[in-house]
Amino acid sequence: MLAFGEEVSGYDIKKWADWSIGHFYWSPSFSQVYSELKRLESHGYATSRVQHGSGHRGRRVYQITESGRRAVERWSNQSPIDPPMLKHSVLLRVCLGHLNEPDRLKEILQEHIAHVDRMRQRVATDARAAAAEPAWAYPRIAMQWSERYYAAERELALQLIKDVDEAAAVLARARQENNGEFPTPQPNRWREVERKVRATDSAGR
Amino acid sequence: MLAFGEEVSGYDIKKWADWSIGHFYWSPSFSQVYSELKRLESHGYATSRVQHGSGHRGRRVYQITESGRRAVERWSNQSPIDPPMLKHSVLLRVCLGHLNEPDRLKEILQEHIAHVDRMRQRVATDARAAAAEPAWAYPRIAMQWSERYYAAERELALQLIKDVDEAAAVLARARQENNGEFPTPQPNRWREVERKVRATDSAGR
DNA sequence: TTGCCCATGTAATTTGTTACATGATTTA
């Protein structure tokens, strides 16, 4: 975030992260921001000074160095693009759906949708605000992406609510044919499947 | 994953995680799987035994206990539903777009799309395979969700490629008006914006 | 018969969070 050239404090960075990149990249805790800033400085990627007076009790502000700018540019241009990492605990619950009542599962999905809608509203407002500064042109299109991402997330969750009924029906039918017991998959059945899938997968390339 | 009732080893779990859960929840490293299994056992949530012979050099397999089943059921039903966590380094690069040539940025987005397409193909095949086992009804709809998620990701990236041109144009124009220098945002300008946004945000609730 | 993948783990390290401490400033 220092790469935008502003002189900012750790507190600023955390707040800004919550506001913008937090939507598509997790926002670190305050304590980590502070310690990473120190690390950046020790590597010569940033310099710091303490701002006194004018209503502050000594706030340390950081500024990127030329070496730091080059390093982040190098990262952005050349580092391998690793796949996005997602930890979607709601989907994890769906995957373990047989442990919940279908209605409870759908309730959880509705709550999830409500949260997504709130986030979408927020990022939409922020994206409009970002339009005021030309320097924020790229952060702005990233925020617009987030807005559309939340919209997609909503639609996917709605579809999933329908699918829950279907899965519940499949399980109920299998249970009947299995004397009321939850059907256990054939031991290690998924391993054959995975092997077969991987074979056709590598053949396709 | 033990909650499906099968007796599995750490290796099995890791492979299965890569295959299914990995699409919507990150897949842990082998070493973590092994140590977490030990922890589960120490808490009485699972039992283990060593399988000998038949082409194995002593593989330790784990099975969930009743206490473990109740614990995961409790988690799934009652634990607070925290928001999904995303770490999308491609979007991070877009956000830092002013460090790259727009063409390089679009190249990165194209590579990302290619990766997404591969993953989508894989999960689609896996989801079809999962249809064979009634016990996999819920994992299956989770995989179908992943398939649609990848489809959405693709569309979002395509839109973003268009937006990059727009942002590049905005920046170029601002640079001209700024004697060829990259425009720096007004110091802490975003803080006012954030304050204003938050104010209207809380008023809305 | 050599090299590769399967399989299981340990140790060291990195990454990131929570809990706590502290004081200054704003606002109700």
Added chain:
DNA sequence: TAAATCATGTAACAAATTACATGGGCAA
């Protein structure tokens, strides 16, 4: 003037990865 928020940090802990070690089975 009390409570909330701004602001900066430290210490302890938890989560997760990488590097490494080891041996068995299988295919060229």
